[in-house]
Amino acid sequence: MNVSSEATAAVDLTQIKRGPIVAALIIGAFVAILNETLLNIAFPDLMTEFSISPATIQWLSTAYMLVIGILVPVTALLQQWFTTRQMFLSAMILFLAGTIVCGTAPAFSLLLIGRIIQALGTGLMLPVMMNTILVIFPPDKRGGAMGMIGLVIMFAPAIGPTLAGLIIDQLDWRWLFYLVIPLAAFSIVFAAAFLKNVSDLTRPKVDVWSIILSTIGFGGVVYGFSKAGEGSWSDPEVVWTIVIGGVGILLFVIRQLLVKNPMLELRTFRFPMFTLVTILMLVLMMTLFSTMILLPLFLQTALLMTAFKAGLTLMPGGIINGIMAPISGKLFDKYGPRLLVVPGIVLVLLAVWLFTGISVSTSAGYVITLHIILLVGISLVMMPAQTTGLNQLPRHLYPHGTAILNTLQQVSGAIGTALFISIMSSGTKDFLKSKPDGSPAEALVAGLHDAFFIAFLVGILALILGFFIKKVHPPKEDQQNGAEASAQQVQHE
Template identity: 75%
Template sequence: MNAGTVETNASSLDLSKIKRGPIVAALIIGAFVAILNETLLNIAFPDLMIEFNVTAATIQWLSTAYMLVIGILVPVTALLQQWFTTRQMFLSAMILFLVGTIICGVTPSFEVLLVGRVIQAIGTGLMLPVMMNTILAIYPPESRGGAMGMIGLVIMFGPAIGPTLAGLLIDQLDWRWLFYAVIPLAAFSVIFAFAYLKNVSDLTKPKVDIISILLSTIGFGGIVYSFSKSGEIGWGDPEVYWTLTAGIVGLILFIWRQLVVKEPILDLRAFKYPMFSLVTVLMLVMMMTMFSTMIIMPIFLQSVLLMTAFKAGLTLMPGGIVNGIMAPVAGKLFDKFGPKVLVIPGLVLITIATWLFSGLTADWGSGHVIAVHIVLLVGISLVMMPAQTTALNQLPRQLYPHGTAIMNTLQQVAGAIGTALFISIMSSGTKDYIAGSKDPSNPAEVVQGLVAGMNDAFVIALVISVLALILGVFIKRTEAPKEEVKKAV
């Protein structure tokens, strides 16, 4: 990329008098709608299997395809944000999401439902990097923590109420209301953004490198798909190991090409900034730890404690609500004290909670689960947004789209890897316990086998969280590049 050209253009857009409030409100509404939807559908899988007469392997495509599309699309958003304005990107994303939601709500068949889900994923994949990039553009480095904290509130509040809301809608109405309920919210987001969202991006219109896009699609798509499918069909299946091989080769070639072309679609020079590199690795580790809980706890509550989906959602909701409340608080504290005083205690809390979960037993009550879950999510709220803000603050303005795209992409990859890893460990631990049991058909032994597998998964999660704690020791406050400081002044 021609850095000189970008920097010249970067100064052409005067953001000093722009009204931030309406812009942030528009972003928050859109993010809440998209992220709420992402957590609504999984709980409806049993109903959808009956409705469309499909197997569990088939119904999982509603989740796999969603993650796959986002994993493929997000790397390209760095390029798209240099070709299209903030308004164009965000409105297009929300309109696509709205269209996909309507299709899902009125679908006559599973195939049409899957198409609607893919369209929703395109909208979400376009929107999330735009949201983070806009916050970086309109706030000076010294006050970004609070704004990122508000985004964090929305990102965590959606998953907190999603399962409970989904359980309530399914119990009282039917699964189609999971989409009907989102339609007016998505429509309002489009109208509000149309009225209040201003353009804050600089259009440099770099050359479109089709080869890079193809390699990115093969690389990230292959890795996300193979890990997503491995938990379902196993690592020995040719579909898994060949797509993983293609993904790794594609990713290596993609990285090589980004380093040799003049205008890369994903500028890897962001990794020249040490705190960005450190936090990117920390976020990968953090996402895997988070996924261990997101995957295992609903299974524990429903299969071991025999809760309904609605009650399981209610049990997990307090932690999510506390996390959402803590996110803006952590953001304000970050602006005042920097990252270290938040990230280190946060990682300690995460490690303690993961250690407690590794001792999970069938005798745990809902109160025990709620308490440990709250500790975990308070820790996550102290780490996630402060660490990401620290990393992105170090980048010059022209690398904002690339930095946000890199982080969002790698978090999708970490999510896929984490899901596959912890499902595999849990399944293996369960099988080993049952194989050594004197009465493997006894329902009590089946439950104990499931708990044993969960314990194994949380032990690995504990090791990963300790690694995150070690990385967190090296985090420190970053200074904005000189051109950023001058612009803020």
């Protein structure tokens, strides 16, 4: 604690111009997240070009998620050893290198290596971005800033599939990477010119065993659930990786509570609002991932849309969600979280419940409307809830809080994807058993009904948690320092 306070004093935030820093973060995040959503639509072309199976091509997504799940917990330690500029520029340089490898890959193995390098960059960048926002903005202005980040995080996936479909129709899959290269290069140049160091370097002792246990634990769980979503829960590979991952996480938690300088400070969970928000985000991300995975399947398999048309169908919701993110951030700064979080979860539940009634005759317009309702609800919950939880932490715990939230979102994404794909597959098989003459599209819709119903039940838990969310204040010392820095910032600017 004393070390952190001394380090904090060494960083003069009064001379920092927030605008260029936020712009640098937003550009980098947009490039990384856009590329993450571009590639999935190219899987059929890649399978043909490299003569590989669906199980093999899926590694481009599984490995990406796996690397991020392993790396993000370590970022809490890395942010105490390396400056903001070093972390962010290293992340973007890695991402650029990975993009170049992917775009020029002559074989699938090199394409996979390129994706892993990209994931290293993305995994480093996301926690740094959130931590920087927490440091440079006082609590009463963080909602708007986090909303701008939310705009990018949701807008990039919204246009990704449609843009990818257009590029593949006109060019070929390599252009999905070629077109990102100049954007990534520009992000590096812009960040080098405008991004400033705002982190506190305490350089704690590196505990190698914590890193090993974290890698085995989170890596095993993410990999196991990802494989379960592709195949069967009874597969020995799935069972053993989840078991080993669970044991690894348990040992990791025990070690973090025993060592003097933990890699990931789990005492953040002593702050009740942060704990509540973490559980809420786990539940909500599972519900969100259900629709992200299931809706494209419904549009392309049941409604027989092309990938490009499916992307167009889902784009309005993503764009509106992006527009709503900064608006909800401003509303959060003014009214606090409860007036946003509870109505937001109600909208999510309404959309998911209505999705349980879709059929092969459902119109695209109806799907677009429900998707918009869903993502407006998500925009009212995501950033306001996360900002509320992080606001309660003292400054020296910011890197740990952001790393925990980002890690558990990766884990919940893997669990949610596996869970809802399994429920859908089981419902599809049950339908075909009861109605052997039924069409594959009708069977898929029956499976989707089951999956969306379970997602609705999971969402009810999120609603119950949402009623306990309330506005919190940071520790008095951090609040006073933030107010003084903000006042001096205004004078400086």
